[in-house]
Amino acid sequence: MSTPAAERSSILIVDDMEENLVALQAVLGPLEQHLVTAHSGEEALKAMLRQDFALVLLDVLMPGMDGFETAVNIKRLDQTKDVPIILLTGNEVDRDYAYRGYAIGAADFLAKPIDPWVLRTKVNVFLDLDRKSRQLAVQADQLRRLLVAEHSRGAGRPRPGGGQPAEGGEAEQLAQITESLVRLEVMLRDQETAESPELADRIAELERTVRRLEASGHTE
The missing domain is CATH 1.10.287 (Helix Hairpins)
Known part of the structure; x- marks a missing residue:
């Protein structure tokens, strides 16, 4: 049974690589929510000022405004500060990245390659909230x-x-x-x-x- 459009939540997926956006959309597709993509931190902030989101999936390693800076800006604005953020990054990055993510207010942190079941499970928690x-x-x-x-x-x-x-x-x-x-x-x-x-x-x-x-x- 499909989810009625009026009951769907919006999820913002932010990554500078198109193939990653496509992959995440494929993983989250079965949840039947409204998926919005952004290729940069600046594009993500503009999208969040235009509509409400239940959750943001935010890649850390992006050129220009990276995921940490984007998250800080999201948490700084009254309109977006309460939106949960899951930070995504490669498994070869510094272990302090997780600490930095939580310190700036991220709700969770996942390293790539991301297990589809784990991601859907975590996302479902925030959708329920x-x-x-x-x-x-x-x-x-x-x-x-x-x-x-x-x-x-x-x-x-x-x-x-x-x-x-x-x-x-x-x-x-x-x-x-x-x-x-x-x-x-x-x-x-x-x-x-x-x-x-x-x-x-x-x-x-x-x-x-x-x-x-x-x-x-x-x-x-």
């Missing part, structure tokens, strides 16, 4: 809209006791939404280190909250 992050963002938007709607509905509704604010259920619902949004914002900021089961549990909890609040709104 991206899907969970997007689901959480949708839930956050739903909760914000419900919070605004509940506040507006409450402001125009006659209150018992001569206009006094309602207590109990409504106040508890508003507090629940606010608390969920705060926890959600924290989790979105920490998405690279958050475990997938925890994200799944949070999504399920927020979905229950949304359904419960929507049902409450329809019955009033």
